[in-house]
Structure formats: structure tokens, C-alpha cells
Amino acid sequence: QVQLQESGPGLVKPSETLSLTCTVSGGSINGYYWGWIRQPPGKGLEWIANIHDSGSTDYNPSLKSRVTILMDTSKNQFSLRLSSLTAADTAIYYCAKYGSGWNFDHWGQGTLLTVSS
Amino acid sequence: QTVVTQEPSFSVSPGGTVTLTCGVSSGSVSNGYYPSWYQQTPGQAPRTLIYSTNTRSSGVPDRFSGSILGKKAALTITGAQADDESDYYCMLYVGSGIYVFGTGTKVTVL
Numbered sequence: 001q002v003q004l005q006e007s008g009p010g011l012v013k014p015s016e017t018l019s020l021t022c023t024v025s026g027g028s029i030n031g032y033y034w035g036w037i038r039q040p041p042g043k044g045l046e047w048i049a050n051i052h053d054s055g056s057t058d059y060n061p062s063l064k065s066r067v068t069i070l071m072d073t074s075k076n077q078f079s080l081r082l083s084s085l086t087a088a089d090t091a092i093y094y095c096a097k098y099g100s101g102w103n104f105d106h107w108g109q110g111t112l113l114t115v116s117s
Numbered sequence: 118q119t120v121v122t123q124e125p126s127f128s129v130s131p132g133g134t135v136t137l138t139c140g141v142s143s144g145s146v147s148n149g150y151y152p153s154w155y156q157q158t159p160g161q162a163p164r165t166l167i168y169s170t171n172t173r174s175s176g177v178p179d180r181f182s183g184s185i186l187g188k189k190a191a192l193t194i195t196g197a198q199a200d201d202e203s204d205y206y207c208m209l210y211v212g213s214g215i216y217v218f219g220t221g222t223k224v225t226v227l
Contacts, residue, residue: 037218045155045163045206045218058214061118094162102151102210103168110162 002027004095004108011114017083022095022108024076029053033098036069036080038091039110046091050098051078085115119143119211121219128225129197137222138189139207145188150209152190154183157204166205167192194224202226 008020022034035050049059049069057069068081082089092110099105120142129135139152146152148170155163165174167183170190180196190209194201207219 035216044221045157045208047208047216047218050214050216056214061215099165099168099174101153101169101172102216103153103165103208104155104163105165105168105174107162107164 002097002106004097004106006093006095006108006111008093008111008113010112011116012085013117014086014115016085017081018085018089018113020080020082020093020095020111020113022078022080024078024097029071029073029076029078034071034078035096035098035104037094037096037104038089039094040088040091048093049080087115089113090115119209119215119217121207121209121217123205123207123219123222125220126223126225128227129194129201131197131199131226133197134193134195135197135224136186136191136193137205137207137224138186138191139209139219140189141209141211143211146185146190146209148185150190150211152183152185153208154181154190154192155206155208156201157206158202163206197224197226199226 003025005023030053033052036048051069066083071078094110095108096104097106122140154167157163171183205222
């Protein structure tokens, strides 16, 4: 059973760059699409980006200028970088695996990021 | 920018049936949007219920079903139970590798 675990700093200052990592266990990262989703406190889900081990990436147009998604197949990890942070980026960030039907079929537990000085 | 709209809230009686819908700003939702549905309870990560319009994810009870109703994707809960009280989100594939979540529906069972 594939499991995903997010890790990150928890608290970052405005204007800084965030780096989050998702570690995949119970299966290989190769051959699948992987994604990041976020959820501000009390609000809905927002799709951020996805990546495939072929190097293919896709980004939410509203975040594209500030987001980079990367993969390290040797570590079975993928990561998210989000720059020029503001309070509006405060959210729970989830990593997830895509299934066969253009859907997410496995989710991490999520990690809370707070942007505050 | 594509907007995906859901009803803000629904209330259903135990044992009752409720249908949630998922519409798209560009017009009609079709199978080509590969609609999927997720259930989320407070403090938990989302759980996948339905994908590719009407395929139930592993372990999901058959009281959950997906379809296209008119111009929208739909999630129907038949025989609602107390632990179905959750937030429900749809997600659509809008092309070019881009996905959009719906605004979410809060379902109350009472």
C-alpha cells in the first residue's frame, strides 16, 4: 500500500520561499503522476501542480509564476517550491498520487504551513 | 480561469437520498472532464470516493454513486448514514494537464 508523507518548515516569513517534500513509501515513484494540493483554514481544496517521472509538469495558472515541482527518483521523493509567500499561502499542503482515472487515489496526511512574520 | 461550482450545503435525513452536483463555468460537464469525488471530514485528508464519472474507489460503499445529470457531474448518496456527514469535493480535468476542484458541499445528516 502506497503511503505519502509531507515534510516542511511549518512557519515561514512573508516574501520567503517555501520548500515542501513528499516521501513515498510502499511503492516506486516511477511511472506515475504525483501532485500537490492545498487547503487554507476553513476553505476548499486548491490544485497546485503535478509531475511525472518523465519530467512532465503542469501548474495551476494562478500560481504558475511562483511554483516549481521537482522529483528525486533516487530518494522516492517529490517536492514543491513556492516563492514570494504571503499570508494567503497559509494552508494545509497535501501531496497525492494520481490513479488511473485522472484522479487522486492516495493522499498524504497534510502539513500545515503558516506564513507570518 | 475555469470555475467549478457545487452547492454550498445539503441536509439529508438518515436513510434518505441526496444528490450533489458539480458544474463548470465553460458549459457542460462530460465524461471527458473525468469527474472525481472526494469526501473530507474535519481534520482529515480527503478520501477518494468516485473517479472517471462513476467508478467507485476501492472500499467505497455502493450507496455512493456517480453520474452525469444534464450538464453537471453528480454524486448520489442513497441511504445516508450518520458518518456520511462530511464535506464533499468534485475535481475536474479541464485539459492541458490542469485540474480544478469544486467549491465543496457540506452535507449534514439529521
